[in-house]
Amino acid sequence: MVEPANHRSAHRVVIVGGGFAGLYAAKELGRAPVQVTLIDKRNFHLFQPLLYQVATGTLSPADISSPLRGILSNNRNTQVLMEEVIDLDPERQQVILHQGTLEYDSLIIATGVSHHYFGNDHWQPTAPGLKTVEDALEMRRRIFIAFEAAEKEPDPEKRKAWLTFVIVGGGPTGVELAGAIAELARNTLKRDFRNINTTETQILLLEGLDRILPPYPPELSAKAAEALTDLGVTVRTKTMVTNIDNDVVTARHGDHEEHIAARTVLWAAGVKASVMGKVLEQRTGAQLDRVGRVIVEPDLSLAGYPNIFVIGDLAHYAHQHDKPLPGVAPVAVQQGQYVAKLLKSRLQGKSLAPFRYDDAGSLAVIGQNKAVVMLRSLKLWGPIAWFIWVFAHIYYLIEYDNKLIVMLQWGWNYFTRHRGARLITGEASLGKLEAKTEENYSGSSSNQSPVEV
Amino acid sequence: MVEPANHRSAHRVVIVGGGFAGLYAAKELGRAPVQVTLIDKRNFHLFQPLLYQVATGTLSPADISSPLRGILSNNRNTQVLMEEVIDLDPERQQVILHQGTLEYDSLIIATGVSHHYFGNDHWQPTAPGLKTVEDALEMRRRIFIAFEAAEKEPDPEKRKAWLTFVIVGGGPTGVELAGAIAELARNTLKRDFRNINTTETQILLLEGLDRILPPYPPELSAKAAEALTDLGVTVRTKTMVTNIDNDVVTARHGDHEEHIAARTVLWAAGVKASVMGKVLEQRTGAQLDRVGRVIVEPDLSLAGYPNIFVIGDLAHYAHQHDKPLPGVAPVAVQQGQYVAKLLKSRLQGKSLAPFRYDDAGSLAVIGQNKAVVMLRSLKLWGPIAWFIWVFAHIYYLIEYDNKLIVMLQWGWNYFTRHRGARLITGEASLGKLEAKTEENYSGSSSNQSPVEV
Numbered sequence: 001m002v003e004p005a006n007h008r009s010a011h012r013v014v015i016v017g018g019g020f021a022g023l024y025a026a027k028e029l030g031r032a033p034v035q036v037t038l039i040d041k042r043n044f045h046l047f048q049p050l051l052y053q054v055a056t057g058t059l060s061p062a063d064i065s066s067p068l069r070g071i072l073s074n075n076r077n078t079q080v081l082m083e084e085v086i087d088l089d090p091e092r093q094q095v096i097l098h099q100g101t102l103e104y105d106s107l108i109i110a111t112g113v114s115h116h117y118f119g120n121d122h123w124q125p126t127a128p129g130l131k132t133v134e135d136a137l138e139m140r141r142r143i144f145i146a147f148e149a150a151e152k153e154p155d156p157e158k159r160k161a162w163l164t165f166v167i168v169g170g171g172p173t174g175v176e177l178a179g180a181i182a183e184l185a186r187n188t189l190k191r192d193f194r195n196i197n198t199t200e201t202q203i204l205l206l207e208g209l210d211r212i213l214p215p216y217p218p219e220l221s222a223k224a225a226e227a228l229t230d231l232g233v234t235v236r237t238k239t240m241v242t243n244i245d246n247d248v249v250t251a252r253h254g255d256h257e258e259h260i261a262a263r264t265v266l267w268a269a270g271v272k273a274s275v276m277g278k279v280l281e282q283r284t285g286a287q288l289d290r291v292g293r294v295i296v297e298p299d300l301s302l303a304g305y306p307n308i309f310v311i312g313d314l315a316h317y318a319h320q321h322d323k324p325l326p327g328v329a330p331v332a333v334q335q336g337q338y339v340a341k342l343l344k345s346r347l348q349g350k351s352l353a354p355f356r357y358d359d360a361g362s363l364a365v366i367g368q369n370k371a372v373v374m375l376r377s378l379k380l381w382g383p384i385a386w387f388i389w390v391f392a393h394i395y396y397l398i399e400y401d402n403k404l405i406v407m408l409q410w411g412w413n414y415f416t417r418h419r420g421a422r423l424i425t426g427e428a429s430l431g432k433l434e435a436k437t438e439e440n441y442s443g444s445s446s447n448q449s450p451v452e453v
Numbered sequence: 454m455v456e457p458a459n460h461r462s463a464h465r466v467v468i469v470g471g472g473f474a475g476l477y478a479a480k481e482l483g484r485a486p487v488q489v490t491l492i493d494k495r496n497f498h499l500f501q502p503l504l505y506q507v508a509t510g511t512l513s514p515a516d517i518s519s520p521l522r523g524i525l526s527n528n529r530n531t532q533v534l535m536e537e538v539i540d541l542d543p544e545r546q547q548v549i550l551h552q553g554t555l556e557y558d559s560l561i562i563a564t565g566v567s568h569h570y571f572g573n574d575h576w577q578p579t580a581p582g583l584k585t586v587e588d589a590l591e592m593r594r595r596i597f598i599a600f601e602a603a604e605k606e607p608d609p610e611k612r613k614a615w616l617t618f619v620i621v622g623g624g625p626t627g628v629e630l631a632g633a634i635a636e637l638a639r640n641t642l643k644r645d646f647r648n649i650n651t652t653e654t655q656i657l658l659l660e661g662l663d664r665i666l667p668p669y670p671p672e673l674s675a676k677a678a679e680a681l682t683d684l685g686v687t688v689r690t691k692t693m694v695t696n697i698d699n700d701v702v703t704a705r706h707g708d709h710e711e712h713i714a715a716r717t718v719l720w721a722a723g724v725k726a727s728v729m730g731k732v733l734e735q736r737t738g739a740q741l742d743r744v745g746r747v748i749v750e751p752d753l754s755l756a757g758y759p760n761i762f763v764i765g766d767l768a769h770y771a772h773q774h775d776k777p778l779p780g781v782a783p784v785a786v787q788q789g790q791y792v793a794k795l796l797k798s799r800l801q802g803k804s805l806a807p808f809r810y811d812d813a814g815s816l817a818v819i820g821q822n823k824a825v826v827m828l829r830s831l832k833l834w835g836p837i838a839w840f841i842w843v844f845a846h847i848y849y850l851i852e853y854d855n856k857l858i859v860m861l862q863w864g865w866n867y868f869t870r871h872r873g874a875r876l877i878t879g880e881a882s883l884g885k886l887e888a889k890t891e892e893n894y895s896g897s898s899s900n901q902s903p904v905e906v
Contacts, residue, residue: 062513063513069645083605192526192533
């Protein structure tokens, strides 16, 4: 079981990270005369744009994940390694793994970003973010536990806190989460409980800037806010979260400070670069921006290191506009493909023009028949935008796996408003519920069930 | 938010456990003039017969689970409570919950069984069983981690141990797991690795009795063993596991003792009754059998307690044959429906004949086109049996949810031999892999990747 002999002396490309950027770089190199190693901590690629649908019980993790080995199995020049890169030696051209080291001729770093609590990392246990499958399952657990706990809670104040969801951050993820939880409470769960009325659920979306979806045109931000309000979401802009503690969110709007009793707080506010940014800074002197992203050259390489590239969310690319490109999947895909093409050109002794992002548009979904879409200069909202969103996602999903299943799941949900994946899982899932429910309801000696209130 | 007034004085039925037995009792009582409370630790019903397909990466947990509230939402006389019963007071007719108590007029206990290690509970961490969604995800994690670790392991002996899977117990679960892992190794993963040949994977199925699938006719046991052998599974009968330690399984066959180096050991050997059996013994003097199941009267009630019933896997019902009914879904379904009908008859002042199990047959699947089926006196195997197995499962699944998805997933897998859900998830999934891989592979300064061997 050794590599084919003709690859022995081939140009060795090491790709770190199997997200959109790394995966599309690997795919593009699949037929090139190079030896590719793709390293990822996980054994699967995650279609992150739909992670909020796992968090809210519509899809299962496997519906939006594909095993990296499976995607790349036909690329015989490519090896997938489930490992983590912990350091880098650019002089020896080696990445340092947990177990052993790996040499490269060209190195592509695409390790992305994680949550950022703006110096309040102690908020994390109370207000989880949404980046991994485990994050999504934890959000799902909390959301559905909240309704179960409310059903059992006799005290009206406490019940209200269980039925209050605060989402911090009005970007696409926050908007999508708020919309999905609203649909859950208003439609899916409406007939499932006996002691609570889930349509009274309060969902607050807090955004620090003056409108939600700030990168979109103001017109679409307004349409999105309107659609959310229709669904029963309370949208608060110019509102900063100043504390999260003891199931109370403290928010400031101008001089006004508010305390919101909420048992479920979801974080969709900020990102910070993966630790690979720091490693690159230390080992190559790379410049980092405010959130730790690596400032790259026009060809996505590092200054002084033409064989090291940083792509995807971890890259700060500001050569096209006055501000860096956004951390979205299409940028990552195009950067991955660009670097792969650049390497192929170099091997042929050719050069390639600097990277340019071809911005086909942006999409954000609020709920069924509710989305906002910006296609080049075209602004759309409502059912048409929603259908564009659906088909754009299916197109990307279908490209590399049997994600026909997702389309059928959506089709089914569309007509039934059903959500099949609302499982509370994880060890001691009940124990955790109890730990959070401080007070027992009293023993009943009457004719009624003790959970009636 | 109170119960409708007409239920206030209704006969109160408390059902403990939302498996097949408890759920079908609740469904049957949906239109009856009673007040039903279904208590389960989990918020979903699990279609356990397909759990092995989650453990082996074909289906997602949500594909074989349905939220209990969703299934019962149209039964307005029914309340679902996510809780755990920890004790019972038969004199006051109360169940004691973690939080509070609940009164009943009739009580139905259907809390099932868990794994049994025959006095060797310390084997559990090494050899997990398959009863819950978490169990299945843990098995899945171990199975796919094993291939990842083998791919990185330079030592041939250690690599072989990673590629050796021992399944203890030749009942339906053991047979299904062995067949599914064999198909995984021989088909699904065949082209995914570069350093290992997954078709060399060793799968051993160990059974203490003289044939696998002991409750089936010998002819079908032989057909199943043949089909497994065709798939590359080594079937060892009359083989007792005497120790599991340090990644070595010690097995005895007559006087011969064997040590099998295997990193993955899966337990499918024995069950023991849920703790509710012990509670019933203490509080009502109920008789338990050898594995803790509760011996019930011909109408599934407890001797001396005509308003307490035990059904499903927890019940030991020996009034029909000389041996107790098997712990399979059809028995549980029929017992649940029987008790519900009995309660309805009683409320009308009528009686009902003792419970009788209508045994339509048994099915066990080995792999694609490979199954054994016993339909009353008809014995079938091969593709016909497999199609019967598929349609029987789809029929049950579809009855209460959108499990059309499962059919489509299977249809897709059938033609592509693809398995979409082979995700390694769980916190520190990589960390655990490393903890299990004792030795690092050495750093490489050669031209080769360090994981080539």
